[in-house]
Amino acid sequence: MAPKVLIVLSSHSELGTTGKKTGWYLSEFAHPYKVLKDAGVSMTIASPSGGAAPLDPSSVEAAKDDSVSVDFLHNNSALWEVTHKVSDFLGKADEFDAIFFPGGHGPMFDLPLDKDSNALIKEFWEKEKVVSAVCHGPAALVNVKLGNGELLLKGKQVTGFSNSEEDAVGLSSQMPFLLEDKLKEAGTKYDKTGDWGEKVIVDGRLITGQNPASAHGVGEAILKAIKA
Structure with a gap:
């Protein structure tokens, strides 16, 4: 039977107080x-x-010269135009091998506070499934508490969109928190490379990538983990 992965996208579309739109990030x-x-x-x-x-x-514009993203945009819109509710999958972690959170600024606003998402991540982790995220996607993980009351991320090696990258895109003041700071507050061993460089960290069943350049590597790490 083919391995199965649950991919969770943000539902949030407003970029702070900028009046601009946001959401999930195309290439990720x-x-x-x-x-x-x-x-x-x-x-x-x-x-x-x-x-x-x-x-x-903005992610569509950023990926205009990326053939993988352009092809995906033009041929797969049904994937994001008709998504299931996260709550529909509570109690169903056994049906999947992994859960994955793409980034974009949208996830910063809704996923950390979404009770169903937090409960689902807890369930996937405690059922010994792969938990993965890229760029701002790790924001979905920062508030997840396990059955023992400890944060899932405590003591884990992770990466995610860095403070310097957020400063570089001029959006630090628009975020509800800075992801690098929040990951460190969660007790992680946070690591990063230079701005926009590829960085993927695999800590057992936890897979994180720093930024858009890390998305392909995260996909490969997920595939390796679910085939192991």
């Missing part, structure tokens, strides 16, 4: 999707609200 979904699909992995797409999950328009 497109590249892992291609890696997994080419390997025969079955994927199901969810979001906190269900229905259409907002695609960050």
Whole structure:
């Protein structure tokens, strides 16, 4: 039977007080999707609200010369235009091999506070499934508490979008928190490379990537982990 991965997108579309739109980031979904699909992995797409999950328009512009993302954008819109609700999968972690959170600024606003998402991540982890995220996607993990009352991320080696990268895109003041800071506050062993460089960290069943350049590598790490 083909391995199965649950991919969770943000439902949040407003970029702080800028008046601009945000959401999930195109290349951070497109590249892992291609890696997994080419390997025969079955994927199901969810979001906190269900229905259409907002695609960050700036990520479309950023990926205009990236053939993988352009192809994904033009041929797979049904994936994000009709998503399932995250709550639909509570109690169903055994049906999947992994859960994956693409980034974009949207996840910073809704996923850390979403009770269903937090409960689902807890369930996946305690059922010994792979938990993975890239760029701002690790924001979904920062508040997840396990059955023993400890944060899932405590003591884990992780990466995620860095403070210097957030400063570089001029959005630090618009974020509800800085992801690098929050990951450190959660008790992680946070690590990063230079701005926009590829960085993927695998700590057992926990897989994180720093930024858009890390998305392909995260997809490969997920595939390796679920085939192990």
